[in-house]
Amino acid sequence: MVAQLARRHCLNPACISEPVRAADTKQVLDKLQASRVLIQEKRDVSAYVELVVRLTAVCSSFSLCRSHRGNITLPKIPESNMALSVLGVFLGLLLEVSTHGPSSVPRSSWKQDDVNLLEFWEPDVFNYTTLLLSEDRGVLYVGAREVIYQLNMNNVSIKSNQLMWKVPENDMSMCILKGKSKETDCRNYIRVLQVLDEDNLYVCGTHAFQPLCDYLSLENFSLHNRPEDGRGKCSFDPGQSFTTVMVDGELYSGTAYNFLGSEPIISRSSPSQSLLRTEYSTSWLNEPSFVFADVIREGQNSPDGDDDKIYYFFTEVSVEYEFFGKLLIPRIARVCKGDLGGQRTLQKKWTSFLKAKLVCSMPELNFVFNVVHDVFILKAPHWRDTVIYGVFTSQWGNVGLSAVCAYNMSSVHEVFSKGKYMQKATVEQSHTKWVRFNGITPSPRPGACITNLNRMQNINSSLQLPDKTLQFVRDHPLLEDPVLPIGNGPRLITKDVNYTQIAVERVLALDGNLYDVIFTATDKGFLHKSLVLEGEVHTVEEIQLLKNSEPIKTLLLSTRAAQFLYAGSDSGVVQCPTAFCEKYLSCVDCVLARDPYCAWDARSTSCINIFRGDAQQRKLIQSLKGDAGMCPPVAALALEDYQQVAVKPGGSADLSCQVRSNLAQVLWKLNGHALTEASRFLLMGENGLLIYSVTAEDTGRYECWSVESGAGQNFTRLVAGYVLRLDLPENTPPLSARRPQSVSRDPTPASEGNDGLTSGLTSTHTDSPSLTTPPNNAIKPKSHIPPEVSNLPTRTETLDPSAKYIQHDNSIALLSLFLLFFLLFLTALAYNCYMQYLPAPCLRLRAALLGSNKKPQAEYVACESGLMEPVQEKTDSANQNGAHPLHALRDTGYETEPEYVNGRVPSNSFEDGDDSPSKDRPFDIDCVSQPIEYADADTPH
Known part of the structure; x- marks a missing residue:
């Protein structure tokens, strides 16, 4: 739908803005047309979203849009309509997406003061973002800026140890000379905390843009002072994304290898082996943003003799397509734990590195969440039962949507072990830079781990792999088959919420x-x-x-x-x-x-x-x-347990009803009858009921009920109960009881026996006529976050004593005041209409009522006659029949107005015979003696 509308509006090279039109227009058109074909034939979601966004960006000069010979003919659309059309297409897509998907409202909302939370922080210390949990020791290790903490796992507010790790002055001075900030960048941010063995941790810090690693002894909580170069293990920039995981004493990292952060690598650091890393090529890693890495023990009890694998998750700039902007794609990459690199080809490089697209989208709408923020691997006893959870958003910001997608590890293994490879396209001027490889794949399979089958072929390690296989891996690291989520869609979608982290427990x-x-x-x-x-x-x-x-x-x-x-x-x-x-x-x-x-x-x-x-x-x-x-039945709330509320006549009563559940609907009853918002002097708020100008008819028993659906039924609970009465002076005789027919504020009569006192504190109703519920027993959730419900003690309270001056006849006073202002308005309207101050409709009404037989004043008649000039007679039928010749007004440069308009200058007297100017009429002129030749001051004489 979006692609068709966009193609009809703006798929034309003449519609490109000035910077883009400097390029070859033929190439631009080919790219956009290829995107459309790719969307229609292969339903590529990434290209779909990219096309929509590019259309909103490139179509900035709408006045330049015109048809192009040999290409798509564009309809003639005004500039504003064109802009609104393209923008409306994209916004319409977002609106449609926001109304679909498995999204829900949190049932309960707790503020920080409502629940028991434990905190830890210290003054002048920031960035508590590196956490390591050791449940065997009962300790939580925290890496912050220039300090490492050891906290109690059961109570993080208790600090056991701390270690300060600051940057020397000479290193900080060097960092400042390189243009970095002394207060933020040139500090030591602890980024790596990994368990090395039972007695030591491996720690790394940014160390003023010179990453440094060391060993932390858990016995005395101090460094061994054996510093190691942190390049490839820790990021230079404290704000740069990276990930690490320690596997059997070897550190696997995904980070940048240089000061500028322009050389991303996935590496393995080992005390016994040299650094093993990825090839520095955009086809391997293209501006990645690493979020997570972990090991999957596939080699345990494997009948094929397979190897353990380390999986990396990141978002990178697409290499498959070339667009005017950067298209981001979430990836999952894999390397084998036993990889040693190649003998001649790919020396000290991964021979098992492969990556695939991680899809999280809504297929019914072709909307893709193409940025992964965090991943959690829910491990199972067998690796095939492991589930991967990821948090995704869209790269085109301010959409306000977040999604959680889940993936089976068996599906991931299927893609990496049997998926098709992609290769660089050789066709010029094509927006698709990578296509499927349809040739013969070398053997052993490129990127695969060493198995028993390879060992039978005398290939016991990656050093013995043939160069043909290694060359293929170097040129084809990308797999065509994507990893699809469970259910082919997100598990969860939220609106107006941006998820950053995720954890899952079974x-x-x-x-x-x-x-x-x-x-x-x-x-x-x-x-x-x-x-x-x-x-x-x-x-x-x-x-x-x-x-x-x-x-x-x-x-x-x-x-x-x-x-x-x-x-x-x-x-x-x-x-x-x-x-x-x-x-x-x-x-x-x-x-x-x-x-x-x-x-x-x-x-x-x-x-x-x-x-x-x-x-x-x-x-x-x-x-x-x-x-x-x-649930077992609960005894009904007795009438004497209701909260007593006394209000003076004419005062107001505020009855609170704080319901915990955001999914519940609040129902108020008065003496067993449901109240509606249309009731007199009644205001139903989110957390209560406001009754103002209380009279004797408003007194009685008020009940607040919570209605919530579950298991196909509606369950009601009494949340609060009040008895409202008037606070009268002692000498005032008691008021008579209220008539039964005046009790109900609801026009729909309630069923007999549906009294809140007899139904109990907790009762089940499926078709209760007194409950105003939506169709299909669906309860609309509340849009607010209620605070905690307070207890209901029995007490007597007088509300609004300052409102005692308000009496029962306030409505009559308000009505009288309204009528007074209405009469003043009508009077002002009639006066302005009579004085000819209002527009034409009112003037026509005045003319119809009073008549309009006045003639123009004499001085203006003379002027108008002086402005007329003869027009040459035309040989038409009118002139031939003896009609009078037409006279046209001479153009003076000013518009003349009709008689009854705002521009009319009133005159109080007429003296036709007086040709001399008078003191009473200083602005009168003699149009005969002073003919008007030119009205415009700028007209040359």
Whole structure:
């Protein structure tokens, strides 16, 4: 759809802006046409989005758009319409995407003060972004700027050790001479914290743009003072993306190898071997942004004698297509752990390096999320059951959409072991720079690890691979087949949220099923907890982890009994539990949360974490379908337990109702009858009910009910109850009881017996006539984030004592004031119409009512006659029939106005015979004695 509209509007070389039109217009047209063909034939999503964005960028000079001979003929569209058309196409696509996908609203929202969080930070220390969790030691290691901390894993606010690692003055001076900032760049940012063995850590820092590594002894928490060159292991720039993983004492890194950051490499550093790295070529790595790396133990118990593999995840500039801008593509790359490089070809280079496209898109809309921000590998006992989770966004910013895609490791292995290769295109002037390789692939398969089959061919290491295979790997590192997500689409899509980090845990619920709980961190300091239930995404809660609105840059998950999450940011470290079961105070609330960590304990009447203590031995209630009907009945709230509210006549009453769930709908009742927003003097807010100008008819029993859907039913809970009465003076006789027919504010009568007092605190209703619910039992979620529900103590309160002067006849006073202003408006309108101050419709009405038989004033008649000049008679039928000759006004340069317009100059007297100017008429002129020759001052004489 977008491609067709865009092609119809702007696929023409004459539509290119000035900088682009300097190039060959024929080549530009070929590229755009090739993009269209690629979209139609191969449905390439990346090229699709690139074409749409390029059309909005290149079509800047719309006045230059015109048809081109031999090419597509463009319709003649005005400039503004053309710009709006192209922009509207792209915005329409984003709007359509934002209405699709498995997105959900967090059911519960907790602020930082609502939950129990532990923090660690110290003054003048920043960038707490390198985290290493050692659950065997019960320690969390934190790398910050010029310091390494050792914190308690169960309480990060407790610091066990710290190590200062600053930059010497001479190194800092050299960094400053190179143009870097002393306060930010020329410091030592700890970027690498990896476990080397039981007693040592391998640490690296940027060290004033001169990366340096050393060994940290855990016994006395000090450096060994054996510095090593950090190039290829750690980034130069503290703000540059990079990744590392330690595998069997060898450090695998993805970073930049030079000061400028223009030479990206994937390398392996080993004490016993020389540095093994990628080839410096754009076909291998083209401006990558590394996000994650980890090892998959495929060699364990492998019948083929396969090797372990290290997978890298990054986003790079596309090498397949050549466009005017940079098209980003997410990648997954793989190297073999036992790779030793080549003997003659690819010496000290990877012989097993291959990469493939990582697809996260919505196929039904052809919308692609082409930037990967973080990856989490959920490992299983067998590597084929491992699942890869990634967080993606679109490179064209401010879209406001984030996606989570999941990939099977078996699918990844299939692409790398059997996928087709790509090669550079030889066709000139084609936007596609890489195409499928259709030739004969050398044997052994290029990029494959050494297996038992290779060993039978006397190939025991990569040093013995034939040069033909190694040459092919060097020229064909890219695979054509992409890695597709599970379900061919995202697991989760969020609107107006940018995810930065992800962690996933597989949880065994009480129903015996496994559920993947997805924890995602945002760029605003929030944490979302979601899971997929029967194809539907359910976001359990969102938690504000950081006080300030800043990105969460690191997210670690503890899988031990402690069950904690650790978030690192520029300002500090935050420890967060994986569940907040204690926040759910009722069984219905606990069950409707649909949290696999939480269940309701009927014995202790509390919501508990099933993975702590002796929870497994208790009789617990849990339903991830949201079936709150499993909960035991709760006694109804007695009338004497309702909160008493006393209001003076004419005052206002504010009845609060703070509902925890964002998915619930609030229903107010008065004496058992539902209230609507159309009720008199009533305002329903997000957190309460406001009744102003209270009268005797407003008194009674007010109840706030929460209505929430689950398991195909609607469940109601009484949240708050009030008894509203008038606060009358002692000498005033008591008011009579309110008539039953005047109680209900709802025009629809409620069913008998649907009283909140008899239904109990927690009750189940599927077709309750008193509940105003949407069709199909769907409850619309609230758009706000309610704070915590307060207790409901019994108390008497007088609201708004200053409003006692407001009486019952306020409405009459307001009506009288309105009528007064309306009469003043009509009077002003009639006066202005009579005085000819209003536009033509009013003047015509005045003329119709008062008549318009006045003649022009004498002085203007003389002027008008002086402006007439004879026109030559034409030989037409009118003149031949004896018609009077026409006279035309002489052009004076000014427009004349009709009689009844604003420009008319009134005159109070007429003296036709007086030819001399008068003192009373200083501006009158004699048009006969002073004929008007020229009206324009600039006309030459």
